[in-house]
Amino acid sequence: MKRLPQILMLLASLLLAGLFIWPMWRITLVAPQYPNGVTMYIYINKIGGESESTLQNINILNHYVGMKPIVPESIPELQYFQWIVLGMIVLGLLAAIVNRRSAFLAWAVVMTVLAAAGLYDFYLWEYDYGHNLSPDAPIKIPGASYQPPLIGTKTILNFVATSLPHTSGIMAGLAIVLALAAWWLKGKTESDEKAPARRARRAGARVHAIA
16 A cells, blocks of 8 residues: 555556557548548657558548648657657656655646647647638638547538547546546555554643643
8 A cells, every 4th residue: 555656656657658659549530432431540759540541541631622731740749749758757757766745746737737738739730720721622611611629529511520539648648647546645645654643642642631
C-alpha cells in the first residue's frame, strides 16, 4: 500500500510511451461509395490510414469540395508535440522517483492542460480545413462548411464523419487518472502514518488535563 502511489505514477508516465506506438485519434468517413468507411489515424508524429492510399483518397475527396490537402510534413504540431510528450514521460518518472504528493498532482495538472490545449488545437485545425475552401472547387455549396466533429458523429453532405480518441489517446487519459489516484493515495497513506502520533498526542493531552 505504501509503494502503490509511486507505482501508479510510474505506470502513468510509461503509458505516454503508447503515443509513439498507436494512434491517438481516428476520423472515419462512411458514404455510399465507401460503405466500409475510410479511416484516417492521427499519431503523435504522423498521420496515416488503414492502407498507404488512405490519405491520398481522403485528399481526393477533400479536393472536390475545395479543402486543402492534408500534408503531414506541413503540420508543425506533428514535429514538436512529440518532444513535449517525451518531456512529460521524463517528468513523470522523476515524480515517481521523488515520490511526493505535490509532484503527482503537478504532473496531472500539466497533463490536463496539455490535453485541453491539444484538443483546442485539433479543433482549430479541423476548422481551418473545413472552412477555408478553394473558390475553384469542383463542388460549391454556398454557405457550406466541411469541418469534422471534434468528438462524435456528424453528417457532411453524403458522408457520415466520426471522430473519436483511439488507443494511445485513451491511454494518455488513463495516465492522468492514475496520477490523480497516486496523489490521492499518497495523501491517505501519509495521513494513516501520522494517525498514531496524533492519537498519542491526544492521549497525552488528556492525561495532562486529568493530572
